[in-house]
Amino acid sequence: MISLDRASLRYGPILGLSPTSFELPEAGGITGLLGPNGAGKSSLIQLLSGLLPPSGGEVRVFGQAPFRNPAVLARLGLVPEGDRMPSGLRADRWLRMMGQLAGIPAADLPAAQARALAIVGMADRAHLPFASMSKGMRQRIRLAQALLHGPDLLILDEPFNGLDPEARLILMDLLRTLADGGVRVLVSSHILGEIAQLTDRILLLFRGRLLAEGSVPEIRQLLDRHPVELRLVGEPLALARWAVEQPELAVLRVEEEGVVISVRSPREILPRLQAAVAAGTIPVRSLDPLDLNLDAVFQYLTRDNA
Amino acid sequence: MSAAPSPLATIRATALGYAPRLLQGRGWSLAALVAVPVGLSLVIAAIARLKGLDTHPGEALRVFHDGLAKVMLPIMALVAAPAGIREDLEQRTLPLLLVRPAPAWALPLGKGLPWFLWGTLWLVLGVLSLQSLGGDPSQLLGRVLALVGAWWGELALLTLVGLVFKRGTLWGALYFFIWEPLVRVFPPFLQRLTFTHHIESLAGSRATDVKAHQMLAQEQVSSHPALAFLVLIAFGALCWALAGWQLHRTPIGLAGSESEG
Numbered sequence: 103m104i105s106l107d108r109a110s111l112r113y114g115p116i117l118g119l120s121p122t123s124f125e126l127p128e129a130g131g132i133t134g135l136l137g138p139n140g141a142g143k144s145s146l147i148q149l150l151s152g153l154l155p156p157s158g159g160e161v162r163v164f165g166q167a168p169f170r171n172p173a174v175l176a177r178l179g180l181v182p183e184g185d186r187m188p189s190g191l192r193a194d195r196w197l198r199m200m201g202q203l204a205g206i207p208a209a210d211l212p213a214a215q216a217r218a219l220a221i222v223g224m225a226d227r228a229h230l231p232f233a234s235m236s237k238g239m240r241q242r243i244r245l246a247q248a249l250l251h252g253p254d255l256l257i258l259d260e261p262f263n264g265l266d267p268e269a270r271l272i273l274m275d276l277l278r279t280l281a282d283g284g285v286r287v288l289v290s291s292h293i294l295g296e297i298a299q300l301t302d303r304i305l306l307l308f309r310g311r312l313l314a315e316g317s318v319p320e321i322r323q324l325l326d327r328h329p330v331e332l333r334l335v336g337e338p339l340a341l342a343r344w345a346v347e348q349p350e351l352a353v354l355r356v357e358e359e360g361v362v363i364s365v366r367s368p369r370e371i372l373p374r375l376q377a378a379v380a381a382g383t384i385p386v387r388s389l390d391p392l393d394l395n396l397d398a399v400f401q402y403l404t405r406d407n408a
Numbered sequence: 409m410s411a412a413p414s415p416l417a418t419i420r421a422t423a424l425g426y427a428p429r430l431l432q433g434r435g436w437s438l439a440a441l442v443a444v445p446v447g448l449s450l451v452i453a454a455i456a457r458l459k460g461l462d463t464h465p466g467e468a469l470r471v472f473h474d475g476l477a478k479v480m481l482p483i484m485a486l487v488a489a490p491a492g493i494r495e496d497l498e499q500r501t502l503p504l505l506l507v508r509p510a511p512a513w514a515l516p517l518g519k520g521l522p523w524f525l526w527g528t529l530w531l532v533l534g535v536l537s538l539q540s541l542g543g544d545p546s547q548l549l550g551r552v553l554a555l556v557g558a559w560w561g562e563l564a565l566l567t568l569v570g571l572v573f574k575r576g577t578l579w580g581a582l583y584f585f586i587w588e589p590l591v592r593v594f595p596p597f598l599q600r601l602t603f604t605h606h607i608e609s610l611a612g613s614r615a616t617d618v619k620a621h622q623m624l625a626q627e628q629v630s631s632h633p634a635l636a637f638l639v640l641i642a643f644g645a646l647c648w649a650l651a652g653w654q655l656h657r658t659p660i661g662l663a664g665s666e667s668e669g
Binding site: 144148151152153154155169170172173175176178179180182184186187188189190191192195196198199200202203204205244247 | 411412413417418420421422424425426428429432495496499500501503504505506507508509510511512656659660661
């Protein structure tokens with residue numbers, strides 16, 4: 103469905119996306135595009151949705167180059183970042199126009215519009231002008247316009263930005279439902295926790311480079327290859343003595359209340375720590391894993407590549 | 409999966425989709441640019457008649473040339489063109505249109521057409537109203553065609569420069585208010601590169617109204633009315649086509665600034 107072969111994007115002298123290669127298969131499902139601001143997520147989305155041509159390499163969506171390609175655009179729905187809408191228009195009239203521009207036959211348009219509005223839960227409020235809509239409502243209308251023509255690929259750029267928790271959960275459910283219905287969903291975000299809840303596949307971008315790709319468990323395995331920080335609260339000198347004997351130790355920091363250790367392969371050291379505490383060898387009052395989550399992988403990878 | 413809409417369907421959908429904008433603030437401002445000067449002229453003429461004074465039959469011609477054609481028409485273009493495709497570029501809503509399978513080159517005309525028709529309606533009403541002040545009825549059609557043709561060309565020109573240049577409105581204003589007035593000092597060839605020349609060729613030359621000291625060194629030339637109208641329509645069509653081509657070929661991303669020159 104999507105393939106990039108050393109595709110890159112430049113904005114004049116600035117590199118938006120380094121030469122990147124990956125493939126997404128045809129089947130439905132949700133793919134998360136993770137990265138901090140400026141990582142290249144929007145650049146990648148602009149390449150995939152045909153807004154910008156690649157500066158180098160090749161981008162293929164449904165087997166074709168997407169830039170100004172009606173055959174690709176007819177099968178693609180995009181929800182760009184932000185909540186900007188055309189000023190002075192009503193949602194239902196605007197959606198009708200977007201449906202016509204998507205090539206939906208006039209006879210099918212009312213049904214398509216009603217279906218899209220029902221999916222996003224805006225059927226009874228579509229008559230409102232954009233100016234009187236909340237951010238969440240505008241976001242739903244933006245999603246409705248992307249769903250009007252029943253796309254095979256739905257791309258959302260930072261869709262959770264500015265949404266309240268309830269609206270986020272609703273949007274997540276919606277995306278899961280669409281993915282279950284066979285739509286391939288590509289969603290970008292820098293909110294790692296939400297993406298981890300949502301996706302079965304992650305692309306990790308940083309500074310215009312694809313750092314990693316894989317499922318959440320696969321990404322989590324990266325944790326083993328990178329130091330993990332643990333805070334051990336107890337008698338500092340005794341804890342430090344035990345820590346320096348561990349082959350996985352990368353960094354040791356002694357604090358007033360204990361030590362902070364940075365260790366590689368936490369899966370190996372944690373059982374030994376547990377055994378030592380149980381045997382009374384080291385006086386540990388508490389153990390705080392400082393970064394044993396997906397955020398940590400992200401931080402480690404980005405720090406390594408900074 | 410849906411098929412890509414035809415260019416005509418794209419123009420129709422865009423024009424109808426954005427038509428409600430005409431009945432909002434900018435649309436009424438556009439109408440006022442014609443209605444206010446014409447209305448004031450009619451009121452002044454009515455007061456003069458009530459006081460038993462004669463109204464000069466050339467007054468209508470003066471309002472037409474010095475008011476509508478020279479000042480109001482360019483301002484109308486400066487007001488309406490930024491509400492066309494340039495508005496989507498600045499509001500960053502253009503990507504929503506560009507990710508549709510519809511032909512991108514048809515979008516500028518589709519967005520500009522409602523403004524052209526709305527302006528045309530008010531210009532025709534204005535010229536017809538001015539006829540009550542006097543003037544040769546045989547030249548009425550020429551005056552209508554002159555304003556409509558020039559409005560078509562000026563709106564298209566400003567739409568094009570709005571897509572090509574970041575400060576397109578400024579460039580348009582400079583053209584209208586610096587280049588056009590120079591028509592009186594231009595040699596014949598350059599006179600033909602102004603809207604004023606074609607408007608005057610269609611609406612009737614003002615040569616008899618122009619004093620020798622206003623002519624400076626150059627003689628006013630005139631084109632055949634049909635040719636002048638054809639030039640205005642063709643020039644407008646060329647500008648719409650170039651605007652469409654510019655939009656089609658220029659990558660415009662989510663930031664909305666890639667097309668700015």
